[in-house]
Amino acid sequence: MASTLGILTDWPWTPLGSFKYVVLAPWVIHSTYSYMFGEEGTDLFYVLVFPFLLWRMLHNQIWISLSRYQTAKGKGTIVDKGLEFEQVDRERDWDDQIIFNGMLFYIGRFLAKRFLPRALTDDLPIWRGDGLVMTMLLHAGPVEYLYYWLHRALHHHFLYSRYHSHHHSSIVTEPITSVTHPFAEHITYFMLFAIPMVATLLIGTASISSYFVYITYIDFMNNLGHCNFEFIPNWIFSLFPPLKYLIYTPSYHSLHHTQFRTNYSLFMPVYDYIYGTMDKSSDTLYESSLRKEESPDVVHLTHLTTTESIYRLPLAFASLASNPHTSTWYLWLLWPVTLWSLMLTWIFGRSFVIERQRFDKHRLQTWVIPKYSLQYLLSWKNEAINRAIEDAILEAEQMGVKVISLGLFNQGERLNNNGGIYVQRNPRLKIKVVDGGSLAVGVILNSIPKGTTQVLLAGNLTKVAYALAFSLCQRDIQVVTLQQAEYLKLTKSLNAAEGKVVHDRSYAQKVWLVGDGLSKKEQLSAPKGTIFVPFSQFPPKQLRRDCFYHYTPAMKIPKSLENVYSCENWLPRRVMSAWRIAGIVHALEGWHEHECGYTMSSIDKVWQATLRHGFQPLNLQRGKD
Secondary structure, three states: OOOOOOOOOOOOOHHHHHHHHHHHHHHHHHHHHHHHHOOOOOOHHHHHHHHHHHHHHHHHHHHHHHHHHHHHHOOOEOOOOOOOHHHHHHOOOOOHHHHHHHHHHHHHHHHHHHHOOHHHHOOOOOOOHHHHHHHHHHHHHHHHHHHHHHHHHHOOHHHHHHHHHHHHOOOOOOHHHHHOOOHHHHHHHHHHHHHHHHHHHHOOOOOHHHHHHHHHHHHHHHHHHHOOEOOOOHHHHHHOHHHHHOOOOHHHHHHHHHHOOOOOOOOOOHHHHHHOOOOOOHHHHHHHHHHOOOOOOEEEEEEOOOHHHHHHOOOOOHHHHOOOOOOOHHHHHHHHHHHHHHHHHHHOOOOEEEEEEEEOOEEEEEEEEOOOHHHHOOHHHHHHHHHHHHHHHHHHHHHOOOEEEEOHHHHOHHHHOOOHHHHHHOOOOOOEEEOOHHHHHHHHHOOOOOOOOEEEEEOOOOHHHHHHHHHHHHOOOEEEEOOHHHHHHHHHHHOOOOOOEEEOOOOOOOEEEEOOOOOHHHHHOOOOOOEEEEOOOOOOOOOOOOOEEOOOOEEEOOOOOEOOOOOOOOOOOOEEEHHHHHHHHHHHHOOOOOEOOOOOOOHHHHHHHHHHOOOEOOOOEEOOO
């Protein structure tokens, strides 16, 4: 944000929040009505403006997803620094400029038809080649030249501190960084970009295509310059050397965000060469970025959860990914895309990377198995899912990954024996497979209030549940079960002393350790003020406002863990699940054994190591209706 806010910093519709699109409604209605029933029935321009705005949003979203995917892979990355939540929040209103441009198109066309000669405005053709050529020439000349000097002026202290510093707050750029400017700046930019459009209209060579192609070109080049990965091959410039003066590269403009006083040009570096503002390291950075590629040290393997979760991936909608998963009504409008993605996940099973972090010289990546939680519950899908998980492990092995941690249902006991089958099938694995059970137990044990003498264990018994019960008995904390079957299983497995594990349906306990299978009736029977501590991968539905709920086993991450700009499922910002953290700690400590199947690491050793590396416990949260 600018250090000193200038006038016209905020957009006029900022107070409307997520309802800002209503400002377009009158124009959309007017254009549709005029085309169908009015005198302007032949004017396609009016009708096509709104679909074009939708295309611009889709175009930008494609760039966002592509950029995040490439930088997550670490291939061609230009600025290898962390992207944080503050930047995501600052850039979440990137669609404001699309709304603004749309309104100007509507208003401009409306006024032109009433004040310009009919010969210049009636029946605007779909295509005119001479108009498109004229648009490109006017852009290369007046627009690029004027923008260069405007851009230099914006770097003067007075204007920079009030306006342009908002844009330069992003050192690590994303495609949408290109349009993150105060409202006043966008007014001046549109005035510049309007020069070819107004000129071709006045000389009678304008067309619908020339307008829409020109704006799409501006979007494309803006996104290209801010995508933070280099992909333009060197042979293009070798084949036609003058091209380096006519088209910039992502690395060329990236230097403007790191050096600030160089590479001012819009899209054509020629003006930087003419006026001596071309950064001398431009060619060097371009070459080094093309060669840059890295392999991770630690991989966390997760999967999709709800059908809406595909929109909450870091590669999808940035504003959704940067907040804990909650139900969002407008995602129902995307049901055709949701259905299409669901169909694809039935066919394809290859994992893909979604994000990358760095911590203590270790490179971390998160991979996703493209399967939804629903598919994990279908027994006939087990073989396909196991094959996808095993392929991901073997791929990570070939890349030299040290540790792979299994998240959510990827370590299901019924699916793969907590990951144990992969080690059995591949006894020569160098990569260490971690299910994180020991840290999950450590987190839960340290979530139980001091002085507790009795806890209720409810839900399906898992590897973590058995380890919890064993640890609690060692700490002289009595374990209570609601079901006779669970009581018999625990007493047989733990061989605990009499009275350590009891069967009791009084619902008097104030601390409940709960897993999958906890019924609504059981939860509603808990006394007021009960503390629910989940030991499962998925949280229980919070039915009580008069109770307290822990998150699923998770911890706060240290500030030195860089490039965290999305939330892990339902967890808060800068919080990771214990299963994910366990893999990181396993690599940091250099442990050489697998932790999967029936193997459980020392809970105290893992917990102390985790704290030593800066991870911290979470606080309670009050229940919600």
